[in-house]
Amino acid sequence: MSASWTSRRLAALAAAAALVVAGGATPASAHPRPADKVPVAVGTGGAVATVDADATRVGLDVLRRGGNAVDAAVAAAATLGVTEPFSSGIGGGGFFVYYDAATGRVRTIDGRETAPQAMQADAFTEDGVALPFAEAVTSGLSAGVPGTPATWETALRRWGTLDLRSALRGATQVARRGFVVDRTFADQVAQNSARFAAFPSTARLYLPGGAVPEVGSRLRNRDLADTYDLLARHGSRALYTGPLARDIVRTVQRPPVAADSTLDVRPGLLELRDLAAYRAILREPTHVRYRGLDVFSMAPPSSGGSTVGEALNILETSDLGALPAVQAQHRYLEASALAFADRNRFVGDPAFVDVPLRELLSDGFAAERACLVGATAATKPVAPGSPDGDYAGCPAPGTAGRAGSDGQSTTHLTTADRWGNVVSYTLTIESLGGNGIVVPHRGFLLNNELTDFNFTDTQGGHDPNLPGPGKRPRSSMAPTIVLSHGRPVLAVGSPGGASIITTVLQVLVNRVDLGMDLPAAIAAPRASQRNSPSVQAEPAYPRAALAALGHTFTDTPEIGAATGIELLRDGRLLAAAEPVRRGGGSAGVVRERGPHGG
Numbered sequence: 377m378s379a380s381w382t383s384r385r386l387a388a389l390a391a392a393a394a395l396v397v398a399g400g401a402t403p404a405s406a407h408p409r410p411a412d413k414v415p416v417a418v419g420t421g422g423a424v425a426t427v428d429a430d431a432t433r434v435g436l437d438v439l440r441r442g443g444n445a446v447d448a449a450v451a452a453a454a455t456l457g458v459t460e461p462f463s464s465g466i467g468g469g470g471f472f473v474y475y476d477a478a479t480g481r482v483r484t485i486d487g488r489e490t491a492p493q494a495m496q497a498d499a500f501t502e503d504g505v506a507l508p509f510a511e512a513v514t515s516g517l518s519a520g521v522p523g524t525p526a527t528w529e530t531a532l533r534r535w536g537t538l539d540l541r542s543a544l545r546g547a548t549q550v551a552r553r554g555f556v557v558d559r560t561f562a563d564q565v566a567q568n569s570a571r572f573a574a575f576p577s578t579a580r581l582y583l584p585g586g587a588v589p590e591v592g593s594r595l596r597n598r599d600l601a602d603t604y605d606l607l608a609r610h611g612s613r614a615l616y617t618g619p620l621a622r623d624i625v626r627t628v629q630r631p632p633v634a635a636d637s638t639l640d641v642r643p644g645l646l647e648l649r650d651l652a653a654y655r656a657i658l659r660e661p662t663h664v665r666y667r668g669l670d671v672f673s674m675a676p677p678s679s680g681g682s683t684v685g686e687a688l689n690i691l692e693t694s695d696l697g698a699l700p701a702v703q704a705q706h707r708y709l710e711a712s713a714l715a716f717a718d719r720n721r722f723v724g725d726p727a728f729v730d731v732p733l734r735e736l737l738s739d740g741f742a743a744e745r746a747c748l749v750g751a752t753a754a755t756k757p758v759a760p761g762s763p764d765g766d767y768a769g770c771p772a773p774g775t776a777g778r779a780g781s782d783g784q785s786t787t788h789l790t791t792a793d794r795w796g797n798v799v800s801y802t803l804t805i806e807s808l809g810g811n812g813i814v815v816p817h818r819g820f821l822l823n824n825e826l827t828d829f830n831f832t833d834t835q836g837g838h839d840p841n842l843p844g845p846g847k848r849p850r851s852s853m854a855p856t857i858v859l860s861h862g863r864p865v866l867a868v869g870s871p872g873g874a875s876i877i878t879t880v881l882q883v884l885v886n887r888v889d890l891g892m893d894l895p896a897a898i899a900a901p902r903a904s905q906r907n908s909p910s911v912q913a914e915p916a917y918p919r920a921a922l923a924a925l926g927h928t929f930t931d932t933p934e935i936g937a938a939t940g941i942e943l944l945r946d947g948r949l950l951a952a953a954e955p956v957r958r959g960g961g962s963a964g965v966v967r968e969r970g971p972h973g974g
């Protein structure tokens with residue numbers, strides 16, 4: 377086991393939780409926390425951490441009734457489809473990472489949305505010019521074949537104990553009975569109100585009476601409850617074939633925009649054959665050794681696992697815990713930038729692009745990249761390296777890459793059960809509110825995941841992430857599970873577009889190297905360097921000493937919204953969510969047990 381993992385005892389958890397709730401190490405508060413949300417829970421029998429109290433409660437119910445971590449993850453995710461519909465849902469996709477206690481193996485499901493067969497490389501251009509991003513988002517063109525229903529069914533069939541019908545029960549109840557609108561939900565509607573108003577199907581659901589739902593009011597989604605019932609009866613194929621598939625195709629091909637709308641909503645290319653052909657794909661996880669730990673995450677088409685992994689390998693060339701804080705942060709920022717340069721140049725859908733994954737995650741390549749980390753900040757963007765197996769000395773500079781965007785959408789949940797199984801699951805509909813279009817009478821928004829493709833070549837003829845028929849756009853999602861001596865010790869993930877990668881990396885470094893416990897590692901102020909001239913940083917991130925090393929900063933109110941679970945050495949589970957960001961998350965355990973067994 378790693379020295380850093382074992383030598384730093386967890387701080388008294390109650391004290392840590394109190395500090396976190398009080399905002400001791402947190403960014404500026406966005407919203408007051410609703411009373412039913414607790415960001416830290418410690419105990420036994422299983423654990424769930426999500427952004428939402430209903431989803432955590434439904435997941436815990438499943439565990440209490442004898443379900444396992446996979447059942448709980450699907451039940452919680454389905455509930456998020458009701459209560460966090462602007463970040464996730466059956467109209468979207470995601471990546472599911474699972475530690476199977478029976479075999480000791482980490483398995484993953486790629487449930488990424490997929491481009492239609494009719495989509496060509498120039499799909500997001502007109503007359504050779506890239507479409508304005510907002511117009512591409514709110515369109516039929518941006519909607520890929522959803523992967524989430526197939527992901528749930530695949531996970532349950534392979535590793536769960538429940539069928540889809542049972543796993544959807546709690547979420548269906550929440551949809552039918554309704555849930556209480558909180559400040560975060562209302563704000564998210566408000567941010568989207570102009571485009572939501574352009575689609576009567578969306579406005580009817582999320583702008584009841586033509587207005588943003590009031591905080592504290594109850595919102596029901598009977599259409600979604602009916603859609604979940606359909607999936608419960610017929611399985612996920614009810615979305616990929618039949619009447620619901622036809623409704624999705626019609627919605628994409630003829631976006632149901634209000635007659636008086638001024639929005640230019642382009643139609644999409646999705647056809648029934650695209651839906652019918654969809655498959656969730658089982659993939660080998662990415663793996664790196666980091667300070668004696670085994671870090672598993674998501675392989676391409678996500679760049680999450682390869683980029684977090686490469687950055688960790690670069691960081692491992694120095695002992696961060698022994699360095700002054702400013703030096704540790706400097707190295708974190710530089711390693712992120714280097715790994716992003718390589719991500720942008722080399723990572724795309726492996727069915728279309730030859731991704732040099734083994735080399736990107738090799739210690740030799742990391743050593744070559746690490747030699748570019750100097751005493752002061754490198755000029756950004758830095759060039760990608762040469763993951764070619766030939767690693768002697770520092771490489772010559774090449775061409776620079778594109779930074780990648782940071783979204784406000786997506787959600788991450790983490791579950792663990794009494795048998796030792798662990799799930800780390802990130803799911804999304806891409807932008808907050810996806811493409812803005814609720815499938816009429818079906819109760820869910822469609823994704824705009826295809827805008828994760830690059831619209832034009834960013835890599836001098838070598839762009840791995842241009843659109844293509846049946847191609848999956850590159851993701852940044854990085855659901856991660858860390859093992860020590862073959863047993864899970866930590867699971868973590870976050871939303872945040874390309875900043876997912878830096879958030880997961882930062883939480884890992886905070887926990888493994890910098891002596892923080894998991895709640896503090898999640899709460900700590902964040903900074904994100906994605907190979908762009910300026911580092912995005914939350915206001916509380918300390919920067920004066922880093923600025924003296926040449927780093928420049930742009931303020932951003934919040935980065936990410938992580939959840940995680942740590943498996944403590946005494947057998948208890950510690951579930952942790954955000955204390956403040958995005959209104960705070962919700963952690964729960966089946967049986968609470970404080971540090972003294974109470």
Ligand code: GLU
Binds near residue numbers: 850
């Ligand atoms: N679509 C993004 C990705 O797959 C996630 C969006 C977000 O987190 O806001 O990387």
